[in-house]
Amino acid sequence: MSGENVSKRHPIFTADAWGFRASEQMPETINRSPSKLFYVYLMAPAIALLAAITIYPFLWLIYMSLHKVKLGPVDDKWVGLKNYAKLLSDAKYFEGWVLLGKYSSMCLTFEIIIGVTLAVILNNSRFEKPLVTLFLMPMMVSPVVAGLLWFYLYNGTFGWYHWLFESLGLLGGASILGRPETALYGIVIVDVWQWTPLITLITLAGLKRVPQDQLEASMVDGSSPIRNFFSVSLPNIFPFLLIAILLRFMDNFRFIDAILALTGGGPADSTKLLPVYLFDVSFKFFKLGRGGAIAFSLLVVTIILGLILVRIFEDPARKQAMSAQD
Amino acid sequence: MASREIIRYDNSPLLRLAKILTPIFLAVYLVWTLLPLFIMVMASMKDLLDAFDTPDAGDWGGVAMFFDFTPTLKHYYVLFAENNFGVYLFNSLVASLGSALVAVTLGSMAAYSLARMEFRGKKDLLFWIISTRMAPMVAVTVPLYAIFRSLDLVGTLPGLILAFTTFNLPFAIWILKGFFENVPYAIEEAAQVDGCTRFQAFLTIVPLVAPGVGAFLVLCILFAWNDFLFATIIGSGGAKTLPAATKELVQPQNIDWGKIMAAGVITTAPMIPLGLLVRKYLVAGLTMGAVRE
Incomplete structure (x- = not known):
């Protein structure tokens, strides 16, 4: 086909006009077309606003972490890395990390076990749709309201769940949030109540994409349903679970609303996870410099987790497996 | 999806057990999910302090106390009015x-x-x-x-x-x-x-x-x-x-x-x-x- 020939044709006869092209996603014409500026204009307001409300605070955070921040008209005093050095000898800071890890792994263990079991059951149930609708209601509750609701349920005088624990002979009459040994379990239960449905939803999305031919082949080979689950379904839903785990893990860094409503970090600092400690340092003791240093370290870890998450997001093999329709 | 129906397993005892346990698990989970929300709504309509009392530990029949109150919208009114x-x-x-x-x-x-x-x-x-x-x-x-x-x-x-x-x-x-x-x-x-x-x-x-x-x-x-x-x-x-x-x-x-x-x-x-x-x-x-x- 000569160039002359093509130019004579009406555009409707070209393959492009019908959407037949090797790559639909990224047509090469865009790069050549002068309308690139169009995209830049469309993008500019959002990027500018986002930069103003995130980069500027981030620089502020670094500034604060390098100063002794004085409230009032006095100038802040440059202290270099002193705020960071102090963290190294701060037992509560390390305890905060340990509690955050303990809390997150306990929440995730329960949420995954219950959430995946539920998803497997629902996937084979006639009532999947109505049940899922009912199950996901706790996710809509504002975390601070969820915290206050459970604060009431756990209350030593009026709480019905406290009464239930007592009647079952658990806890020896003490309120679950009242003792350092049990308070952490108390806040874990609330997280499990609120966020198990998310794991169920993600797992269900994964189970819908388990290739039927693999299941059938395995069945023909005579494997039991349980064997089937562990050797066919589970490997297929694994990438979904991985994303669920990372997301929940990061949310535990992000949100402390429920914990603030339930215990505020007590008793005896037994629920003072690092973000809660950071809240106290900044907004109770107003040590903004030290708060900045803690916040910065928390941010660094989150960004590392985020990098891992995005790596999984963009893994081509995973993308293909997860978007394949059956 | 249609091919799912093809898969049939023999009725092994384990599967029969699973069949019995499944509805129980679903029922328990349903209660666990909805009970706190139900209690929240009920408690929001309770006024007198007596209505909030819980029975003695182990007094299972005392659960009836939970429903023993005159519902009122007073709290909603007060929240908006005051x-x-x-x-x-x-x-x-x-x-x-x-x-x-x-x-x-x-x-x-x-x-x-x-x-x-x-x-x-x-x-x-x-x-x-x-x-x-x-x-x-x-x-x-x-x-x-x-x-x-x-x-x-x-x-x-x-x-x-x-x-x-x-x-x-x-x-x-x-x-x-x-x-x-x-x-x-x-x-x-x-x-x-x-x-x-x-x-x-x-x-x-x-x-x-x-x-x-x-x-x-x-x-x-x-x-x-x-x-x-x-x-x-x-x-x-x-x-x-x-x-x-x-x-x-x-x-x-x-x-x-x-x-x-x-x-x-x-x-x-x-x-x-x-x-x-x-x-x-x-x-x-x-x-x-x-x-x-």
């Missing part, structure tokens, strides 16, 4: 809707560009966008408060809208980008061939993406409405929202549980239908687009 909940409701509405609109309008423009344009450093830009959404709220609150104080934005609705936008805008950009990527470029191209300008061509795909954009707008409202930390620190004073106001009802002594539960119901009630309305997009929204149903 505790300014009308104002907080208004603040919640304006702040969450405002931030959702800003996020989705600017976000869809940026998302469209990012979906259609290829350039060097795009990956880094995208990672920066999503990382702002992942940042721990407390870590962001401290510097944001310092900046907003110097700009006199603390305790104002514009300030709160801006604060909510820090998490809603990256969410909107990221999720809508994936959404636009699923719309074939050929549609716009065909429109351009027909003589549309670049912008008119963009308008041709708007009806295709409208339901999704609407759903993510609702999700942005949900995230902002349910936020507590920004609402209580950036919004303290003039722009208190429902979650912040609800938390403030907790006193060190003589806690009025009925009132707190009523406030909880007011905060929660509008969000449950909204959440169910966008049920189809919920998983995509809550996993930043990584998982689709």
Whole structure:
């Protein structure tokens, strides 16, 4: 086909006009077309606003972490890395990390076990749709309201769940949030109540994409349903679970609303996870410099987790497996 | 899906056991999920302190006490008449809707560009966008408060809208980008061939993406409405929202549980239908687009 020939044709006869092209996603014409500026204009307001409300605070955070921040008209005093050095000898800071890890792994263990079991059951149930609708209601509750609701349920005088624990002979009459040994379990239960449905939803999305031919082949080979689950379904839903785990893990860094409503970090600092400690340092003791240093370290870890998450997001093999329709 | 019916297993004892246990598990889980919400609604209609009493430990028959009360809407009335909940409701509405609109309008423009344009450093830009959404709220609150104080934005609705936008805008950009990527470029191209300008061509795909954009707008409202930390620190004073106001009802002594539960119901009630309305997009929204149903 000569160039002359093509130019004579009406555009409707070209393959492009019908959407037949090797790559639909990224047509090469865009790069050549002068309308690139169009995209830049469309993008500019959002990027500018986002930069103003995130980069500027981030620089502020670094500034604060390098100063002794004085409230009032006095100038802040440059202290270099002193705020960071102090963290190294701060037992509560390390305890905060340990509690955050303990809390997150306990929440995730329960949420995954219950959430995946539920998803497997629902996937084979006639009532999947109505049940899922009912199950996901706790996710809509504002975390601070969820915290206050459970604060009431756990209350030593009026709480019905406290009464239930007592009647079952658990806890020896003490309120679950009242003792350092049990308070952490108390806040874990609330997280499990609120966020198990998310794991169920993600797992269900994964189970819908388990290739039927693999299941059938395995069945023909005579494997039991349980064997089937562990050797066919589970490997297929694994990438979904991985994303669920990372997301929940990061949310535990992000949100402390429920914990603030339930215990505020007590008793005896037994629920003072690092973000809660950071809240106290900044907004109770107003040590903004030290708060900045803690916040910065928390941010660094989150960004590392985020990098891992995005790596999984963009893994081509995973993308293909997860978007394949059956 | 149809092929699922083909799979039949022999009735092994293990499977029969599973068949019995399954409904029990579902029933227990249903109670575990809904009971707290049910108790919240009931408690919000209890007035006298006697109504809140629990029976002695182990007195299972005493559960009847839970239902032994005269329902009243007094707490709801008091919250609006004396505790300014009308104002907080208004603040919640304006702040969450405002931030959702800003996020989705600017976000869809940026998302469209990012979906259609290829350039060097795009990956880094995208990672920066999503990382702002992942940042721990407390870590962001401290510097944001310092900046907003110097700009006199603390305790104002514009300030709160801006604060909510820090998490809603990256969410909107990221999720809508994936959404636009699923719309074939050929549609716009065909429109351009027909003589549309670049912008008119963009308008041709708007009806295709409208339901999704609407759903993510609702999700942005949900995230902002349910936020507590920004609402209580950036919004303290003039722009208190429902979650912040609800938390403030907790006193060190003589806690009025009925009132707190009523406030909880007011905060929660509008969000449950909204959440169910966008049920189809919920998983995509809550996993930043990584998982689709």
